[in-house]
Amino acid sequence: MDGEQEPKAKVEEAKKLEGRSPGQLMWIRFKRDRTGVISAYVVIFFFLIGLLAPLISMLYGKDPYTVFADERPELFDSAGVPVQPNGGISGEFWFGLEPGNGYDVFTKLLYGIRNSLMISLAVTVATVLTGIILGVAAGYLGGRTDYWVSRVIDFLLAFPSQLFFIASMPVVVSLFVSPKDETPVYVRVVALIAVQWFLGWMSLARILRGTTLALREREFIEAAKVSGAPPGRIIRKEILPNVVTPLLVQSTYMLPNFVTAEAGLSFLGVGIVEPTPDWGQMFSKASTELVMQNDITYMFFPGISMIIFIVAFNLLGDSVRDAFDPKTAR
Amino acid sequence: MGKGGRRAYAGLSLLAAGALVLTGCSEGGSKEGGNKEDKENAERQQSSIAFGDAKASTGPAAEVSGAKPGGTVTVLQRDSFAHLDPGQIYVSDEMSLSQLIHRGLTGYKATSDDGKKHEVVGDLATDSGTTTDGGKTWKYTLKDGIKWADGSPITSADVRHTFERTFAPFVANGPTYIQQWLADKPGTEYRNLLKDGPYKGKSLPDSILETPDDKTIVFHFKKPKPDLPYALAMAGYSMVSKKKDTKEKYDKAPMTAGPYKIQEFKSGKSMVLVKNTNWDAKTDPIRHQYIDQFNFQFNKQFEDSTKAILDDSGANATAVSFSNEVDAGNLSKILSDSAMKSRTISGYQPYVGQMNINLSQPEMQDKTVREAIAYALPITPFVRASGGTQAREVAGGLISPTVSGYNPEFDPFGKKKKPAGDPAKGKELLEKAGKVGLKLTFGYINTPEGQQYSTAMAAGLEKAGFDVQRQEIPAETYYDQVSKVKNNFDIFHTAWGADWPSASTVIPPLYDGRQIADGASNYSHINDQKVNADIDAASEITDPAKAAEAWNKINEYIVKDVVSNIPTAYYKQTQIAGSKIGGLVYDDVIGGVDPRRLFVK
Numbered sequence: 001m002d003g004e005q006e007p008k009a010k011v012e013e014a015k016k017l018e019g020r021s022p023g024q025l026m027w028i029r030f031k032r033d034r035t036g037v038i039s040a041y042v043v044i045f046f047f048l049i050g051l052l053a054p055l056i057s058m059l060y061g062k063d064p065y066t067v068f069a070d071e072r073p074e075l076f077d078s079a080g081v082p083v084q085p086n087g088g089i090s091g092e093f094w095f096g097l098e099p100g101n102g103y104d105v106f107t108k109l110l111y112g113i114r115n116s117l118m119i120s121l122a123v124t125v126a127t128v129l130t131g132i133i134l135g136v137a138a139g140y141l142g143g144r145t146d147y148w149v150s151r152v153i154d155f156l157l158a159f160p161s162q163l164f165f166i167a168s169m170p171v172v173v174s175l176f177v178s179p180k181d182e183t184p185v186y187v188r189v190v191a192l193i194a195v196q197w198f199l200g201w202m203s204l205a206r207i208l209r210g211t212t213l214a215l216r217e218r219e220f221i222e223a224a225k226v227s228g229a230p231p232g233r234i235i236r237k238e239i240l241p242n243v244v245t246p247l248l249v250q251s252t253y254m255l256p257n258f259v260t261a262e263a264g265l266s267f268l269g270v271g272i273v274e275p276t277p278d279w280g281q282m283f284s285k286a287s288t289e290l291v292m293q294n295d296i297t298y299m300f301f302p303g304i305s306m307i308i309f310i311v312a313f314n315l316l317g318d319s320v321r322d323a324f325d326p327k328t329a330r
Numbered sequence: 331m332g333k334g335g336r337r338a339y340a341g342l343s344l345l346a347a348g349a350l351v352l353t354g355c356s357e358g359g360s361k362e363g364g365n366k367e368d369k370e371n372a373e374r375q376q377s378s379i380a381f382g383d384a385k386a387s388t389g390p391a392a393e394v395s396g397a398k399p400g401g402t403v404t405v406l407q408r409d410s411f412a413h414l415d416p417g418q419i420y421v422s423d424e425m426s427l428s429q430l431i432h433r434g435l436t437g438y439k440a441t442s443d444d445g446k447k448h449e450v451v452g453d454l455a456t457d458s459g460t461t462t463d464g465g466k467t468w469k470y471t472l473k474d475g476i477k478w479a480d481g482s483p484i485t486s487a488d489v490r491h492t493f494e495r496t497f498a499p500f501v502a503n504g505p506t507y508i509q510q511w512l513a514d515k516p517g518t519e520y521r522n523l524l525k526d527g528p529y530k531g532k533s534l535p536d537s538i539l540e541t542p543d544d545k546t547i548v549f550h551f552k553k554p555k556p557d558l559p560y561a562l563a564m565a566g567y568s569m570v571s572k573k574k575d576t577k578e579k580y581d582k583a584p585m586t587a588g589p590y591k592i593q594e595f596k597s598g599k600s601m602v603l604v605k606n607t608n609w610d611a612k613t614d615p616i617r618h619q620y621i622d623q624f625n626f627q628f629n630k631q632f633e634d635s636t637k638a639i640l641d642d643s644g645a646n647a648t649a650v651s652f653s654n655e656v657d658a659g660n661l662s663k664i665l666s667d668s669a670m671k672s673r674t675i676s677g678y679q680p681y682v683g684q685m686n687i688n689l690s691q692p693e694m695q696d697k698t699v700r701e702a703i704a705y706a707l708p709i710t711p712f713v714r715a716s717g718g719t720q721a722r723e724v725a726g727g728l729i730s731p732t733v734s735g736y737n738p739e740f741d742p743f744g745k746k747k748k749p750a751g752d753p754a755k756g757k758e759l760l761e762k763a764g765k766v767g768l769k770l771t772f773g774y775i776n777t778p779e780g781q782q783y784s785t786a787m788a789a790g791l792e793k794a795g796f797d798v799q800r801q802e803i804p805a806e807t808y809y810d811q812v813s814k815v816k817n818n819f820d821i822f823h824t825a826w827g828a829d830w831p832s833a834s835t836v837i838p839p840l841y842d843g844r845q846i847a848d849g850a851s852n853y854s855h856i857n858d859q860k861v862n863a864d865i866d867a868a869s870e871i872t873d874p875a876k877a878a879e880a881w882n883k884i885n886e887y888i889v890k891d892v893v894s895n896i897p898t899a900y901y902k903q904t905q906i907a908g909s910k911i912g913g914l915v916y917d918d919v920i921g922g923v924d925p926r927r928l929f930v931k
Contacts, residue, residue, distance in 0.1 A: 067786045069786065070751075073750060079662055079717050081662060100714065100782050101785065181769075181771075273802075274782065274785045288778065289657055290659045292659060294662065294663070
């Protein structure tokens, strides 16, 4: 892409004759990519509303746990369908009310985004860390370590991950809970993060292993070795800065995948359950016959917001990759 | 009968994001009409069901107005019939089927065209039974000209065989009332009376069951059993042919005596019923034989059957479902469309929902705490989750409107006025008990409905100051888990339906403190001396009206003074049929479409 922009950039560089780090170059290239910048704003917007959800709902004056079907029965028929058209959208309830128990859709969506993004971000961080540790170690150390880490990766990649999630979630949850108490929300969250992390780190580790393997044979590493640098230092100071590119690109691809996977689990009823708000669980609510037949508007809110988020994040991932590696044709 | 965990999960429909673009905006919910019909329903339930004499038991049944013979009806059912052997039938959809194929000594005759008034009459017997000693001895005489589908006559030997084989080990799914009465033993001890049934040459002595000639049957009980004519009308006590009894195999291919016989049955798939030419309308005061053929199709979920019937073209115009109701999603839409509404029928099911307070838990011993729960508990979440007021009616007591003795005025916790609960009053009581913040473990059935109503109920109880801990219980094992004597739940919801319109099939199994055991249905573990004594007294009252009153008093005492069970809702349902189906009536005793009156327009 950017067949015309590329030469211009070179002219500019030639004029100023400044030395720029690869990071600065990447940033300049990225800023020129309009799609990427817009996507970045959208993604930042989503993270912001997730972060500020408590503040927004405080200003808005409602929370996602109030059962409005019992608090304000005049707004609902006896089956819990909002009497007003379009799911009861009004000046008071901006996105309407959820059929069933009558939760406020606006705050529910805010908190749903917040919870889903929090979980996915945690999974991403955990998988990236694991990927770095195991992938780089396997690639740099080689030999027996490489063999065993690679076999574990092969083994885990062979797992049918979605089925594994569904089957293992209840088991993991039940490990932590006393029979007298309700399953606390954090246990479900930790379990969700754990199962997704367990089967999520392999692809990144494999890529990092490959990159490290190639780097290991390069002259500057040889030089470092000859000058007596310990392996820890070589990994930290020589290898890690050189794997940042695949790391960033991969994690921007992984995060939206984790968002959809988490939503899928909650959709199937093994992730976050009512009344805790969650993106995926709003989908499963939207797919019930009650909502389908009586209040199809409801589906737009989780549906459109998630489409926008996933598309924006994937475009951002593409732009990041292009910015780092402009020579690769898409 | 227990309301088992047979609810199918709503199919997990795959959600295509593209569908969003295609669908328009949605209308609001339906505005509902008044409660006039409900009140009428409640009023008519006051009269109990009488026992008919020989005249009332003489066939043929009164013609259904406008009915004409002929035609084929498609029956869309969710569950295949697991049992066809009368001795094994105890589930409501099999009971509906058995109205067409099986006959018993007695049966319910509809005495009005709307399916609301009934009388117990003799079906194969000449009357509903005669007793001279207050219900200890009951005598039945068989009608003339009654035949099996193969043309052979039905005799008292068949009747004797029918009851003797209910003691055989393989008959494990049917009702056990009459066996227990004959043996005068509670629980499963009755089986010792005739361990192998009639199959190893033994039979019941004349002192228990007497068949002096081909036409006469006499039951001898140790204690008065005034409810025998009701019990005999259960599908589970329909007749089994002695000659054609194939024991376990009878369950798939039984000999029948009703107006229809089974031509073909593919379990899990389909069933075809055709006319039984050996059925004589003159011997049958209950049934009709207008339709030529019934084609059953199984595995039709509520949404599927509703959509097919709404389609109303081809075979769907003559389609009906005996057991499927209109699914909750389509319900308000259909009821707001007058053309579609005219094709629907609604009425009560026999079930009453109740929130059980587990009296074995130490914190639940305090009556003030239990009252606080009773006041604070919102019922609306349960009504909503089940499809609204057309599917559930807020209950005051534990006796259903379909059971004699029902008192519509009884509502000690004001649930009918404040269905969303009274958290203020609950909080006041909880403060009085000094237990604010009490941990309350709420076991709920893990279905979409269960999750929905339990979260809203928990929110209501929390407003009154409880710390509600919701615990999910898998739907498949729900009743197994809550019927364990040692369980961790403080409160959980169950439903129970009467086996015949008398509270004697409700109060003793649920509230008799001597029946607390694993798997038994005394879920709240109530063991109250007064209740136990009153149950014994009420069981022996022979006058049905007085008995109904006595049962209702026990009901009111349990709800108001013991506060172990909080009534939630009476179950109702709405069913729909194709536009060419005639004679569509909701029968209160069957708890659904009356299959005997149907015809094709």
